[in-house]
Amino acid sequence: MNKFDLQNVPLSGINLIEASAGTGKTYAITGLFLRLILEKEMLVDQILAVTFTNAATSELKEKIRNILLQAKEAFLKGSSKDSFIDYMVKRAEEPAYCIQLIENALVDFDKASIFTIHGFCQRILQENAFETGSLFDTELLSDQLKLNREVADDFWRRNFYDCPIEFIGYSLKKLSGPEYFLKLLEKIKSPEIKIIPDLKKPSLKSLGVYRDCLKKLKDSWPISKKEIEGLLKDPSLKGNVYKTLTPDEQNPDYTKRERKIILMFRDMDRFTDPESIGFPLFKGFENFTASKLKDSVKKNHTPPDHKFFDICDELYEKASALETEMEKHLVFLKVEFFRFAKSELPKRKRDENIQFFDDLLITVKEALESKGGKELEKAIRKRYKAALVDEFQDTDPVQYEIFKRIFSPQGSILFMIGDPKQAIYSFRGADIFSYMRAAGNAEFKYTLTENWRSEARLITAINTIFSSINEPFIFDWIAFEKAQPVESDVTNKEKTSAPLILWYVSSENDKPIEKKEAESKIADAVAGEISRLLSSDYSCGSDSFSEGDIAVLV
Numbered sequence: 402m403n404k405f406d407l408q409n410v411p412l413s414g415i416n417l418i419e420a421s422a423g424t425g426k427t428y429a430i431t432g433l434f435l436r437l438i439l440e441k442e443m444l445v446d447q448i449l450a451v452t453f454t455n456a457a458t459s460e461l462k463e464k465i466r467n468i469l470l471q472a473k474e475a476f477l478k479g480s481s482k483d484s485f486i487d488y489m490v491k492r493a494e495e496p497a498y499c500i501q502l503i504e505n506a507l508v509d510f511d512k513a514s515i516f517t518i519h520g521f522c523q524r525i526l527q528e529n530a531f532e533t534g535s536l537f538d539t540e541l542l543s544d545q546l547k548l549n550r551e552v553a554d555d556f557w558r559r560n561f562y563d564c565p566i567e568f569i570g571y572s573l574k575k576l577s578g579p580e581y582f583l584k585l586l587e588k589i590k591s592p593e594i595k596i597i598p599d600l601k602k603p604s605l606k607s608l609g610v611y612r613d614c615l616k617k618l619k620d621s622w623p624i625s626k627k628e629i630e631g632l633l634k635d636p637s638l639k640g641n642v643y644k645t646l647t648p649d650e651q652n653p654d655y656t657k658r659e660r661k662i663i664l665m666f667r668d669m670d671r672f673t674d675p676e677s678i679g680f681p682l683f684k685g686f687e688n689f690t691a692s693k694l695k696d697s698v699k700k701n702h703t704p705p706d707h708k709f710f711d712i713c714d715e716l717y718e719k720a721s722a723l724e725t726e727m728e729k730h731l732v733f734l735k736v737e738f739f740r741f742a743k744s745e746l747p748k749r750k751r752d753e754n755i756q757f758f759d760d761l762l763i764t765v766k767e768a769l770e771s772k773g774g775k776e777l778e779k780a781i782r783k784r785y786k787a788a789l790v791d792e793f794q795d796t797d798p799v800q801y802e803i804f805k806r807i808f809s810p811q812g813s814i815l816f817m818i819g820d821p822k823q824a825i826y827s828f829r830g831a832d833i834f835s836y837m838r839a840a841g842n843a844e845f846k847y848t849l850t851e852n853w854r855s856e857a858r859l860i861t862a863i864n865t866i867f868s869s870i871n872e873p874f875i876f877d878w879i880a881f882e883k884a885q886p887v888e889s890d891v892t893n894k895e896k897t898s899a900p901l902i903l904w905y906v907s908s909e910n911d912k913p914i915e916k917k918e919a920e921s922k923i924a925d926a927v928a929g930e931i932s933r934l935l936s937s938d939y940s941c942g943s944d945s946f947s948e949g950d951i952a953v954l955v
Contacts, residue, residue, distance in 0.1 A: 405847035637702035793819030
């Protein structure tokens with residue numbers, strides 16, 4: 402992978418720039434924007450700049466505007482302290498014309514095409530409503546929770562209300578009711594997800610025989626309790642299962658075995674109550690089975706024998722078979738829910754004429770894949786001559802497909818900037834494998850390695866740790882590029898400060914500290930440290946230390 406050279410990188414083709422934290426990623430984007438204005442004579446609204454969040458979009462707009470202002474000033478003066486801008490000034494053949502291009506860009510800066518991916522797709526739909534089949538009066542909403550909840554509730558009512566009561570009880574134990582399916586919806590944000598295998602609805606054929614056996618158990622328990630109690634007190638039963646016959650520490654009037662039996666009987670009483678569903682089995686039911694008693698008797702002893710234990714054995718086996726069937730039925734219903742939601746959500750959105758932000762992406766993708774997709778691609782490419790995509794490691798399959806279709810053809814200018822090591826948005830559908838595919842399709846690959854944010858010794862330490870590990874980021878295609886320090890270490894009267902210091906928030910008598918108290922102590926400590934740094938003889942290289950050199954991350 403080649404080192405990225407902002408001054409000379411060709412402004413053509415499909416480019417991937419891998420930029421570790423602190424290596425000047427945003428500055429590279431602003432520099433590319435400036436070069437496109439000056440060298441390709443593009444208008445500000447012809448350069449598409451996409452980043453991930455609204456906050457990042459606002460910040461990027463401000464930084465692009467600032468570099469345009471700095472460049473204008475530099476061209477007027479004939480030089481700049483900024484090495485990149487100074488280079489642009491020195492190599493310009495017509496400085497006056499460059500000033501005019503920059504002034505035009507600043508005048509029209511309100512038209513700059515700097516968006517989130519959702520904002521970009523919304524603009525496409527607005528400008529190409531006919532080509533994309535978008536309704537003009539569709540209401541755009543930000544929160545889909547209400548609609549998702551309606552779909553989850555409807556599915557629960559349709560598929561659970563008429564089910565056997567045993568299955569409902571089992572489902573409520575395994576799931577959290579409709580809330581489970583509401584959470585499941587988060588997993589199908591991407592239309593690329595395929596549900597496998599294609600299941601047929603399983604039957605609960607074991608339910609009838611289970612109910613018959615349960616009836617025998619409920620009939621037998623009241624008349625067998627006294628005998629069962631005596632049998633379970635048998636000294637030959639192992640204490641690790643049924644407890645010992647020694648006095649109980651909590652209640653010396655009972656032995657540990659007697660206390661264990663009381664708890665076992667309480668559970669069986671509840672289970673055999675006429676109002677009880679009788680499924681699933683309660684925890685510890687197995688201790689009533691003949692098989693468990695046989696396995697838990699001491700060597701050379703005969704296990705307690707009773708018809709009730711045999712019935713419990715039989716019910717235990719039938720419960721296992723029924724649970725297997727119910728689990729298959731639950732899996733089937735999960736698959737059915739995916740199908741239900743994927744058909745029902747779009748239908749309800751159409752009926753109510755509403756869209757959500759993620760729908761914007763899907764609508765654009767589907768329009769690009771449709772019969773008229775090629776014409777739409779051409780229209781968008783005519784509108785946007787170049788694209789700069791920030792935080793590309795957080796793209797998802799839908800987003801990647803959109804950029805690939807629009808900017809892959811020959812003659813396009815696309816710069817994708819990201820760092821796969823910082824991929825953090827899988828919960829929102831981001832897919833590191835989309836990044837991998839993009840990397841594979843890129844014509845030119847570059848890396849930013851100069852770290853402008855951290856001290857030299859800290860960077861060296863990080864380099865040492867990660868370069869000594871094979872495949873430190875799991876996937877062999879995510880390489881670790883050693884960062885090169887730019888900034889000097891912080892010093893105080895020639896004494897170099899430690900690059901990393903860990904603070905311990907103490908409490909009186911080493912007792913646990915409450916959150917509010919900890920926050921207050923941390924805030925006081927940070928304020929005190931800032932005051933100390935600014936009032937001492939600290940410097941960073943040849944520059945004195947100032948407030949602007951300090952960042953507080955919360």
